Amino acid sequence: MPTTRATAEEADQETEIKDRSAVRTLLRLWPYVRPVRARLFTAAFVAIIASCVGLVIPLVLKWMVDGPVADRDLAGVWLGALYLLLLGLTEALLFGLRRWLIARPLAGVEASMRADLYRHLQRLPVAFHDRWASGQLLSRGTTDLMLLRMFLAFPLTFLLVNAVTILVGVIIMLGQDWTLGLIILGPAVPVVVTCVVFEKKYAAVARLAQDQVGDLTTVVEESVLGIRIIKGFGRHRSQARAFRELSRTLRGTELRKARLLSTIWGVIVTLPELAIGAALIVGVVQVADGELSAGTLVAFLSTALALRWPVDSIGFLLAMSQEAATATERYFEVMDAKPETAPAAGSRAAGAAPVPQRAAPPSEQRPHAAAGSSTEQLGGLQFLGVRFRYPDAPADTTPILDHIDLHIRPGESMALVGATGSGKTTLTALVPRLHELTSGRITLDGEDITEMSREELRAKVSVAFEEPTLFSATVGENVLMGARPDADTPDLDRALAIAQADFAHALPQGTATQVGEQGLSLSGGQRQRLALARAVVGRPRFLVLDDPLSALDVHTEAAVEAALRRVLAETTALIVAHRPSTVLLADRVALLSGGRIAAVGTHHELLRTNAEYAHLMSGTEESEPTKESEQAEEVAR
Ligand SMILES: Nc1ncnc2c1ncn2[C@@H]1O[C@H](COP(=O)(O)OP(=O)(O)O)[C@@H](O)[C@H]1O
Ligand SMILES: [Mg+2]
Structure with a gap:
């Protein structure tokens, strides 16, 4: 468990945390993920297989179009349809298996992180609790941990799965036809650049939003606990106004997040779509010229379409990962706070801790x-x-x-x-x-x-x-x-x-x-x-x-x-x-x-x-x- 850490390192962490990359922050989750790593890797592997099974479908289509369909062989078409059905079923079953594989372990990860947080909060000195608003602690123990579980369940696997799928798909497309493949690859550079820019901006806004959720939680908690005072002094209106104010701020931040997300989504969806359109035109011309078989074009285009989801989803997978990185940061801000110091007899190895000086001078x-x-x-x-x-x-x-x-x-x-x-x-x-x-x-x-x-x-x-x-x-x-x-x-x-x-x-x-x-x-x-x-x-x-x-x-x-x-x-x-x-x-x-x-x-x-x-x-x-x-x-x- 990552509860005890060197003290010197800790002082630096506060300042350092700002310019940490999302990946490095997320790596801190490893101790919690370690116990379920086998399941997680198996699940990712199953998802990759499932995704690749999906990519075989266009190849069967190609075989059908160039073979039985061209030859008007009805039995062949039925056979092809059966293959497609089987492939589709296999894909669905594998994705189902993946879900089943990770659901329980990830609930376990969330539970153990929450238990650690709770235990740590109990051990932190009163001075810490004096300093921290309870809503900030509450939101870290609830919303942030939920974000982390969602990240482990989804973006973590699918960023990998989608990357492999896109890679395999692109190789298949290049295998079908070089020119069309290169046309499809055209938008890659602008899309990557947009993603990098987006990540930086999104990180800042995500952090702001999660902190504001904490503030909001504090207000809700205080007004529930102080309901008698609020009613007794007839303050419900001003309290409601304060709450509205905070939730409006949060709404503004959420809208900024949405705007960023829609920008990147616009780029990620539009550019590949344009590339597919261009490839379609070039492909049709090639088929008309007899340079390309109809089946190859069908296979090519259906592969491109099969890659649409993996590409489109990158935007929100990145967004979720960024939110998870922020949640991790917020989680470890609490976990890194020093618990009450151990007694003298025990380990006082971390000598730099502000242990009370004993024995005041006689004077x-x-x-x-x-x-x-x-x-x-x-x-x-x-x-x-x-x-x-x-x-x-x-x-x-x-x-x-x-x-x-x-x-x-x-x-x-x-x-x-x-x-x-x-x-x-x-x-x-x-x-x-x-x-x-x-x-x-x-x-x-x-x-x-x-x-x-x-x-x-x-x-x-x-x-x-x-x-x-x-x-x-x-x-x-x-x-x-x-x-x-x-x-x-x-x-x-x-x-x-x-x-x-x-x-x-x-x-x-x-x-x-x-x-x-x-x-x-x-x-x-x-x-x-x-x-x-x-x-x-x-x-x-x-x-x-x-x-x-x-x-x-x-x-x-x-x-x-x-x-x-x-x-x-x-x-x-x-x-x-x-x-x-x-x-x-x-x-x-x-x-x-x-x-x-x-x-x-x-x-x-x-x-x-x-x-x-x-x-x-x-x-x-x-x-x-x-x-x-x-x-x-x-x-x-
Ligand atoms: N957690 C705290 N942080 C900083 N100052 C505090 C804190 N708690 C109390 N104080 C201050 O310490 C002083 C003494 O408070 P307290 O011990 O509660 O007095 P008493 O019990 O005699 O009324 C007060 O001025 C108060 O504002
Ligand atoms: Mg008192």
Whole structure:
């Protein structure tokens, strides 16, 4: 499989790809075609035989015209007709055989390319998905792969078959009569020149069209997912206008393709047709002069006519090949993107990869404000001099996170508080390595997260995100995604109970109920509770929760908090929180401000000593911090 490639080569590829010839691009399909090469070659061979059988028909005609027809031998004519019928049948059967030979293997090629693309997309880092529109990926996995299958089924074989057929036909024609043969060959040069010019132009337009299909797919996908917002804000008209605009652009591009195709078709069809007409006139004159037998002229002309289809089809075969080359290019643009880097223990042979630099210089690890100790090899979850800048941000901008030093002791739970946009979500995403650190390190029980395999890391750390996503599967399957494969019903029930998601049992089919795309049929609070259940079902050592309670009503929230308190007692946790009630679940609070951990302490300490913290906490909708904190203190005792 062509998934792993040298890294240096890859940087060049982006620029190089433009001036690659279609043939070289299509050659990249070889690894996928290789397994079915025997079938494909056999099929091409069968097609060539079939095509050549077709070319024998004119020779039988010649024999009939010069023999039985001239001699008025009825039995001979019948025999000739029988030969023709048999030849026709053989040709049809052979072409049928060809189709049968390749249909299944090519469906297999398409399926395996699609599977590879999907697997690769799953392995690509979040940063890649941030950068790429989903419609572009969707169209590559559907339209482009379909184009490739069609190319392998048709143009690939028939460009070869037609070339052989034309060659054999021309030899036969030259064999019949030199002069007529040369007349027929006359248009060859202008036709070839037109094809070359056409290919270049068509390549550019085909690429444009396929990219525009991707854009269109993105709009469709977004408006289907965002249908509530579009309806709610009465935006369907402007959305429809935007869509119409894009589809009009695409239509324009398709028309340009059609115009190019019709130009080349005009040349390819007209010139040979003229040549055939000229040959007919010259031939008739020769027959009249007695220089040529009528049978030879019939054979000659029917050979020329038999070659019409192979010649005419060259135009759209080339067009399809060009589209396939573009599709291949688009497919490998995704496949060439680097997947998440392997762990240190594994193969880090491709040293040029932008692996996070480990161990920031000591000067960067200076203890900061009330931040946790930065002594190394501590248990629990530790951030050491962490700096992070999004990969697509310019290098000279200030990092979103800088000099983050924070230590969450084993078994402790730490709330993370900060203004909107301060980088809380970003910080939580660093722990399961959804993004790579720009510098610094994060350790779990003293072990650097970049030293572990991703499986190991993600088995240790469990996450629940702000936006709870449910997949089109049953409630149980959605929750058990967070568990080991051998997890069973008791685990599920326990997790549902902890997340106060017992409503799942009351659904029509209980936990076997299908939830729709993104769990559309459930309320926001229900989805959040299922996401929480998914986070705790695997009994992770470390729990990272990004504001997991934001969509819950006050009563449910109180219930989830009560349950969470039990979970937190068993794990080391980092919880992004907005409300005092959530903050109070944690043992300590860290305040994220200006890209740093500005303060660490208990809720009360910070309320007293830190103005920003006090402000953040007072601004939230629950305005009774005193009552809440009393409760918390009771719990703490
Ligand atoms: N994928 C991304 N690429 C570039 N910038 C991002 C990305 N995601 C978030 N940001 C920026 O990072 C900053 C912090 O975002 P975030 O971590 O979501 O904040 P919080 O969760 O504290 O509200 C914001 O300014 C946001 O615009
Ligand atoms: Mg956030």
